[in-house]
Amino acid sequence: MNRLDDDKIRLLLVDDEDGFRKIITKRLAKRGINPFQAASGEECLNILEKEPMDVVVLDVKMPGISGIDTLKVIKQEYEKIQVILLTGNVAVTDGIEGIKSGAFDYLTKPVEIDHLVNKIRQAFEIICLEEEKQKELEYRAKLEKKMIDTERLISLGTMSTGIAHEINNPLAIINESAGFMKYILSSSEMSNIPRKDALMMGIEKIEKSVKRASLITHQLLGHVKKQKSLLSNVDILSLLHETFGLMEKDIKDKQININWEIDNEKNIVWSDPYQIRQVLMNLLSNAVHALKENGSITLSTREIDDDIILEIKDNGVGIPRENLGKIFDPFFTTKSFDEGTGLGLFVVHKILSGLNGGIDVTSTVGKGSCFQIRLPKYDKSNG
Ligand SMILES: Nc1ncnc2c1ncn2[C@@H]1O[C@H](COP(=O)(O)OP(=O)(O)OP(=O)(O)O)[C@@H](O)[C@H]1O
Ligand SMILES: [Mg+2]
Numbered sequence: 518m519n520r521l522d523d524d525k526i527r528l529l530l531v532d533d534e535d536g537f538r539k540i541i542t543k544r545l546a547k548r549g550i551n552p553f554q555a556a557s558g559e560e561c562l563n564i565l566e567k568e569p570m571d572v573v574v575l576d577v578k579m580p581g582i583s584g585i586d587t588l589k590v591i592k593q594e595y596e597k598i599q600v601i602l603l604t605g606n607v608a609v610t611d612g613i614e615g616i617k618s619g620a621f622d623y624l625t626k627p628v629e630i631d632h633l634v635n636k637i638r639q640a641f642e643i644i645c646l647e648e649e650k651q652k653e654l655e656y657r658a659k660l661e662k663k664m665i666d667t668e669r670l671i672s673l674g675t676m677s678t679g680i681a682h683e684i685n686n687p688l689a690i691i692n693e694s695a696g697f698m699k700y701i702l703s704s705s706e707m708s709n710i711p712r713k714d715a716l717m718m719g720i721e722k723i724e725k726s727v728k729r730a731s732l733i734t735h736q737l738l739g740h741v742k743k744q745k746s747l748l749s750n751v752d753i754l755s756l757l758h759e760t761f762g763l764m765e766k767d768i769k770d771k772q773i774n775i776n777w778e779i780d781n782e783k784n785i786v787w788s789d790p791y792q793i794r795q796v797l798m799n800l801l802s803n804a805v806h807a808l809k810e811n812g813s814i815t816l817s818t819r820e821i822d823d824d825i826i827l828e829i830k831d832n833g834v835g836i837p838r839e840n841l842g843k844i845f846d847p848f849f850t851t852k853s854f855d856e857g858t859g860l861g862l863f864v865v866h867k868i869l870s871g872l873n874g875g876i877d878v879t880s881t882v883g884k885g886s887c888f889q890i891r892l893p894k895y896d897k898s899n900g
Pocket of ligand 1: 799803804807831833834835836844845849850851852856857858859860861862863886
């Protein structure tokens with residue numbers, strides 16, 4: 518381990534002999550390690566309740582709670598702390614019992630300071646390795662979950678776009694037939710038929726439902742047909758302006774503030790403007806919908822390596838934790854029949870995956886949501 522890391526070690530030195538503690542503390546300090554001190558097992562446990570520690574150097578023979586009992590409590594309550602025991606030179610059995618109870622190692626008194634420092638470093642190294650291992654495990658679990666989510670969405674996507682495609686034809690026929698029935702019903706020969714109004718209402722209901730179903734199939738199929746050849750330099754800033762232009766009425770009605778924190782130079786990507794416009798439209802309309810009057814939307818961009826990150830943040834209603842895992846699913850919506858289909862974010866996710874980008878979300882109920890879109894600056898598929 519690097520000696521430069523010595524000052525990061527949080528060490529607690531526990532010994533009832535004041536003189537011994539002072540000398541060891543001074544010598545450790547000279548080597549860049551500044552320990553906390555405790556004069557008994559009780560004091561040691563009190564300190565551990567308040568201060569996070571990495572390594573405890575613990576005298577075995579102490580009045581009150583013995584070193585071994587203190588060790589047992591430490592190992593039970595603070596799994597990650599490594600303990601080095603200090604035993605009298607005739608009491609090797611204490612050391613062995615200590616190791617059985619989970620001590621990292623033991624040293625016999627009188628202690629050779631460099632030997633102690635080496636042991637402390639070794640113990641700290643183990644802690645660091647374990648932390649790294651833990652982090653890697655967490656990272657892997659997160660990655661796996663993301664992969665499963667993505668795979669699930671991809672297969673749902675394939676299935677639902679397939680269905681959308683199949684449904685388009687019958688929908689067109691239903692719509693045409695409804696229109697034809699309306700036409701016949703409006704002719705003079707039908708002017709006196711009984712319950713004409715009820716029939717007309719029924720046809721209009723059919724037309725309204727067909728319209729909604731078409732909206733769904735168009736959302737699903739809208740981006741599928743687009744070819745790679747449509748890639749060009751996309752200026753995210755002007756696309757955002759364009760998209761807001763389409764939503765001007767809602768923004769004015771709700772008196773929404775837009776905060777622009779966009780770096781003029783960091784918002785150009787080589788991508789498909791048509792698809793990105795759809796992504797922005799879907800995300801911004803969600804943000805506007807989530808806001809009450811006088812709410813605000815903050816837009817910012819930044820660059821990370823070869824990616825541009827666009828952040829769309831609103832201070833609206835927020836998304837409950839239990840919904841966060843579902844919002845990218847097709848047809849998940851908390852909106853009423855007239856307000857939403859639940860396809861907006863699903864399509865956003867699908868488009869961004871197709872463009873080698875991605876999306877992340879953080880949200881707190883009552884405080885707002887933040888969607889982060891990642892887009893590669895260049896077309897990675899062409900090298
Ligand atoms: N900015 C946001 N703030 C709060 N909730 C949001 C936000 N964006 C999405 N949601 C939640 O995620 C759900 C799914 O969003 P999504 O855009 O996929 O569908 P939708 O908006 O309900 O319908 P549409 O298909 O018309 O977009 C929403 O119903 C809403 O509950
Ligand atoms: Mg939406």
